[in-house]
Amino acid sequence: MISSKNSILCICWLITTIGLANISEDPAIQKATKYYIDGDYHQAVTEYKRFLFFHPGHPQKALIYLQMGKVFIQLADFGSAIDLLQVAFQQTNDVTQKLQIAFQLIPVLLAENQTDRALIVSYRVLTLIDRTSANVRSDDRAQIYFFLGISELYRQNWKAAKAAFLVSDLVSPEAITLLDELGKEDVKKSASMAKWLSTFCPGLGQFYAGEWADGINSFLLNGIIASYVSHLFSSGRRQSAILLGSSILWRYYNGNRQNAVKAVGQYNTRLNEKKINRVLDQLSLKK
Structure with missing residues (x-):
């Protein structure tokens, strides 16, 4: 791993707010969410799973999987978090929900050094936004481009990382200048x-x-x-x-x-x- 998991998560989540998914007012979900807020993560997962067992076709099941993914992030079980967030991402075609999920999924993928998968998720979200002409906040689009830049950075695609960061308009000029310098360097051995x-x-x-x-x-x-x-x-x-x-x-x-x-x-x-x-x-x- 190039950098610590906590460092990557902090860098990525610095630009987004980690809140609770806007899930149904169902009492069972409220109960699970209260466990989450109180820090009783294992009990929260149990309640979320119980709800999905009895309501497998619930229209907001993607957000429930998202919430379970957040629980496992808090438990530092990033492998389980990725599995749940991937399920959540596949369970919905709603652009807003996919953005919510991507804001959690991509940083964890980067923290686990799964840069190719992070890149794929970033491009899928951007493609969905363009294809559906969804009314997405400019800040949300900027955050996805920021994640895209981080993904390209880890792949040593300096020019692509710079381009993504420039579109995001979130990165300092010093970092952009450094990417320019790295793109000109060619000191690899054969x-x-x-x-x-x-x-x-x-x-x-x-x-x-x-x-x-x-x-x-x-x-x-x-x-x-x-x-x-x-x-x-x-x-x-x-x-x-x-x-x-x-x-x-x-x-x-x-x-x-x-x-x-x-x-x-x-x-x-x-x-x-x-x-x-x-x-x-x-x-x-x-x-």
Whole structure:
């Protein structure tokens, strides 16, 4: 995870109000909601589930699933929250309700590092708004674009993140400037280069990726085995040399090449994480 779950949730929910869903005045629902307000979350879930059991076709069941999702967010059970919020999102075609659900679902998806799903939900909501020409508040649309920007940021799509943030008109100019700078930077290391370097000299690809200890280990281990294989050949024990070279030496030599590729991948991941955290640190909202 690039940043803590609480940090991502705080950033996303900073721009939206977390309130109770506008559900039916049914006494059973009021009872469940009172448990929620009082902090008795497990009892609240029990009451919501009981209501849905006896009223499976209730017209506001999407909002009830939404409310249960909020309960599990409070319990920090984000996996269960996502499952319930996804059900809520699928249970309604009402744009207003989908917005309410999306404002809860997308931040939790981001907190769980499920950026692709967060991106899909964001685009679905925006598409629904455009297709239905729904009368949606400009602030609500801006919040969805803000979530879209966060999703693209986590995918290292700097230009797309910048475009979404600009449409939202919620992000400070400093964060936009930083995204411009990151979009111009290209300091990733090449996996193919690392593989070819380790093909030429075991350990060299790891050095290229900044993994000095692994590089030294690979260079010495392959060198020692290769030297022994050479010694067996020169001493006339060719069968033993071939057996050792085709099994143990090949295994370590080929493993060294694969490890070099893996090391570059880890280097690029750490680099991207640093970039994303720099933007998150600058992601103060416009005043």
